[in-house]
Amino acid sequence: MNLKRIHHIDYVVRDLSRAIEQYRKIFNVPLENRERLESRGIELARFRLGETWIILVQPVRDNSPVKRFLDEHGEGFFHIAYEVSDVEGVASDLKARGIKLMPDSPRRGVEGWKLVDIAMEETLGVMTQLVESS
Amino acid sequence: MNLKRIHHIDYVVRDLSRAIEQYRKIFNVPLENRERLESRGIELARFRLGETWIILVQPVRDNSPVKRFLDEHGEGFFHIAYEVSDVEGVASDLKARGIKLMPDSPRRGVEGWKLVDIAMEETLGVMTQLVESS
Numbered sequence: 001m002n003l004k005r006i007h008h009i010d011y012v013v014r015d016l017s018r019a020i021e022q023y024r025k026i027f028n029v030p031l032e033n034r035e036r037l038e039s040r041g042i043e044l045a046r047f048r049l050g051e052t053w054i055i056l057v058q059p060v061r062d063n064s065p066v067k068r069f070l071d072e073h074g075e076g077f078f079h080i081a082y083e084v085s086d087v088e089g090v091a092s093d094l095k096a097r098g099i100k101l102m103p104d105s106p107r108r109g110v111e112g113w114k115l116v117d118i119a120m121e122e123t124l125g126v127m128t129q130l131v132e133s134s
Numbered sequence: 135m136n137l138k139r140i141h142h143i144d145y146v147v148r149d150l151s152r153a154i155e156q157y158r159k160i161f162n163v164p165l166e167n168r169e170r171l172e173s174r175g176i177e178l179a180r181f182r183l184g185e186t187w188i189i190l191v192q193p194v195r196d197n198s199p200v201k202r203f204l205d206e207h208g209e210g211f212f213h214i215a216y217e218v219s220d221v222e223g224v225a226s227d228l229k230a231r232g233i234k235l236m237p238d239s240p241r242r243g244v245e246g247w248k249l250v251d252i253a254m255e256e257t258l259g260v261m262t263q264l265v266e267s268s
Contacts, residue, residue, distance in 0.1 A: 001162050005184030006140060009214065011258050019258055026233065026256055027216070028135050049216070050139030050185050056258070076259030077211045080143065082161070082183070099160065122160055124145050124153055124190070125210030 001090045007083035007131045008046075008053035012070050016058035019075075020045050023056065037110055042066050044110070079117075079127035087114045087132035094118065106132075135224045141217035141265045142180075142187035146204050150192035153209075154179050157190060171244055176200050178244070213251075213261035221248045221266035228252070240266075 013019035020031055032053075033046045041064030047054040057078060059067035069078065084090045087106045094101060100119035109115045114132045147153035154165055157179075166187075167180045175198025181188040191212060193201035203212065218224045221240045228235060234253035243249045248266045 003161055003163055003183055006143070006186050009140070009143070011260055013258055022256070022258060026228070026252065027137055029137055049137055052140050052186070074259060077214070080211070094160075118160065122156070124147055124156060125208060126145055 001084055001093060001130075004083040004085065006052045007081045007129075007133060008055050009080055010055045010057050010078035011076065012066060012073075012078040013056050013058050013075050014070065016043050016045055016056060019056045019058070023047065023054075029054075035110060036060065040064060040066065040109075079129055081115070081129035081131045084130050084132055087116055087130055090130055091116045135218055135227060135264075138217040138219065140186045141215045141263075141267060142189050143214055144189045144191050144212035145210065146200060146207075146212040147190050147192050147209050148204065150177050150179055150190060153190045153192070157181065157188075163188075169244060170194065174198060174200065174243075213263055215249070215263035215265045218264050218266055221250055221264055224264055225250045 023029070024031065029047045029049060031045055032048050034044070036043045041059055041061030043058050043060050045056045057066055059070055061067065091101055091106055099122050102117045102119055106114040106116045112134065115129050118128045118130065120127055157163070158165065163181045163183060165179055166182050168178070170177045175193055175195030177192050177194050179190045191200055193204055195201065225235055225240055233256050236251045236253055240248040240250045246268065249263050252262045252264065254261055
């Protein structure tokens with residue numbers, strides 16, 4: 001696998017509008033985009049910082065995985081995503097080496113990003129995604 | 135304030151040697167540096183990823199703040215650090231706007247980095263540093 005960069009860092013928040021205001025107040029970074037991803041039950045706001053996206057994520061559905069995470073852990077760091085050039089190939093390679101992925105093969109995120117999550121016990125307790133963003 | 139990039143992401147770990155091995159096994163990134171920072175009671179390992187350092191941090195003293203964090207939260211994400219060009223100026227500006235810093239003025243990290251922490255309640259529950267690395 002060849003990691004290219006940190007593609008994005010997600011923060012989970014309770015109230016996206018309030019969080020956007022707070023993030024901008026502290027860091028003075030312009031908001032790039034705000035969108036809903038119905039398939040995941042989330043609304044998200046993206047800020048660009050160098051080669052990385054900072055993404056604030058609010059669950060908008062009670063049964064979304066993000067809502068369960070928020071209820072359990074509260075607001076804060078959610079996950080880190082590393083960019084790779086061939087996520088299908090990397091996923092196959094990791095599986096062949098006995099490393100657990102969730103789900104078993106890549107899914108689609110915003111803007112057609114192809115994502116796969118590595119099980120947390122493999123990644124030092126940090127929720128981690130691999131992303132191919134074309 | 136002008137954020138330049140994500141300067142580093144810290145992971146807190148129990149056993150640095152084991153964590154280095156695991157990080158390399160999964161991500162296949164070369165280790166850049168391993169060092170001790172006695173003033174903070176930590177040992178750390180740095181990996182370079184694009185414009186950002188990934189830093190694994192193990193407490194090596196029972197009374198270090200990192201040890202307290204590890205005991206309370208377990209292994210995982212520790213903090214995110216954003217690079218700024220003038221950390222003293224940024225710290226003054228934030229204080230003038232009523233934003234709480236810890237400590238009140240920048241301290242030194244590895245390689246002469248000048249660091250200041252922003253109180254977590256200001257940063258959406260994510261431990262956050264500002265860094266000037268010259």
